[in-house]
Amino acid sequence: MIDLRSDTVTRPTPDMRRAMAEAEVGDDVYGEDPTINALEEQVAGLLSHEAGLFCPSGSMTNMLGIAAQVPRGWEVLADHRAHILRAECGGHAALAGVTSRTWVSADGTFDAAQALSMVSRPRGYNQVGTAVISVENSHNFGGGRVADIEQLRTLHARTRELGVAVHVDGARIANAAAATGVGLGEYGALADSVSLCLSKGLGAPVGSVLVGSAELIAEARVLRKRYGGGMRQAGILAAAGLWALEHNLERLAEDNAAAARIARAIAEVDPAVVDPDTVDTNIVFIDLGPTGLDAQAYAAATEAAGVRVSVMDEDSVRIVTHLDVSAEDARRAGEILARSLAENA
Structure with a gap:
């Protein structure tokens, strides 16, 4: 079975398990x-920030x-499909x-201009003020699209003038970096805070890290404890x-390539359901609307x-490539997904 539901x-691996077993630990609530x-x-260093905070999940960071x-x-x-809201x-x-x-x-x-046009600065007692613009990079429910670096530079420059912070939901920002060649440090420097997930394409079993200024991370550490996220000898997980x-940063390019390969195989059967040119990273959305296929039925056929695959709504499914999907798996998955589409449409 080739599992493309998620990179989670x-x-x-045995080597990762060995590193976990041998990790030096202390009480993290004490910072030890x-x-x-x-x-x-x-x-924090990778993303050009002062400090970081290890948490159980990307939702928490x-x-x-x-x-x-x-x-x-x-x-x-x-964005209306942002993970933080959906x-x-x-x-x-x-x-x-x-x-x-x-x-x-x-x-x-x-589109930075689109986001910036919505910024609200309170002018009276009844108006809500904008404090943060959140950008998801890569964008999960947007089909793994990467935020253009020039758009992020524009956003950063203008938000400095407006007094608005930028948060990046960078669950898969390492996939974005692998796709574009833009360094993680360059992406990170354009945001006030960034969340990086370790348990997706990077292959760790659990955990995400929030980075930002020392002051921001100190406040986040208090909030982590308040929300029940303070952990003790969690160095086993951090290891x-x-x-x-x-070991796994550079190989993310392989996952991006595997997703593109699968998308091309599907598009050869029906170019209306996926455009390979929009597959930036390791996520592919298959739009079954033009075929009239029910997503649940298609998912059942591919699993058989x-x-x-993951059913996203009644007429679309998502596939996500990852380190447990070899090049041969990607080739075979593309064939199966394309054949299931042709046979059931």
């Missing part, structure tokens, strides 16, 4: 876990990054009192992240043939 399904401290320092910068009752602006159980509103407004991107790409950063 990867399993730690040397492996966690090393991971936080390394990720997004939550903390935004909550530490948005006063209660103020707003975050984001797939984090409403935590920003429910736990931090953060309101939100969205812009609409038809193809998952980021997996360190191993992943050392040996490939698991």
Whole structure:
């Protein structure tokens, strides 16, 4: 079975498990876990920031990054399909009192002017102020699209003038860097906070790191404890992240290439359901609308043939490549997905 539901399904390798077993640990709530401290320092450095904070999940690092910068009752602006608003159980509103407004991107790409045009600065007692603009890079529900670096530079320059912060949901920002050649440090320098996930393409079993200024991370550390995310001897988990950063960053280009290969195989059967030119990273959305196929039925057919996909809605499915998908797996998956499309349309 080739599992393309998500890059979260990867399993730690024997070498990663060995690194976890041998990790030096301490009590992280006291700031005394040397492996966690090393991971936080390394990720902060990679993304051109002062400090980092290791958390159990990307949802928590997004939550903390935004909550530490948005006063209660103020707003975050984001794409209408942003993970922070669509797939984090409403935590920003429910736990931090953060309101939100969205812009609409038809193809998952980021337009700085569109986001900046929505910024609100309070002029009276009844107006909501914009505190943060959140950009997802790469954009999960936007089909893995990468935010253009020039758009991010424009956003950074203008938000400095407006007094608005920029948060990047960079769950898969390493895939974006592999696709564009833009360094992680260059991406990170254009944001006030960045969330990097270790348990997706990088292959660690759990964990994400939030980076930002020392002041922001100090506030986020308090919030992490308040939300129940303070961990003790979690250096065992951080060791997996360190191993992943050392061994799995460069190979992310292989995942991006595998996704493009699968997209091309599907497009050869029906170019209306996927455009390979829009596959920037390791995510492919298959739009079944033009075929009339039901997404659940298509997913059942592909699983019966040996490939698991994620059903996103009634007429679309998502596939995500990862380190447990070899080049041969990608070739075979493309054949199966294309054949299932042809046989069931």
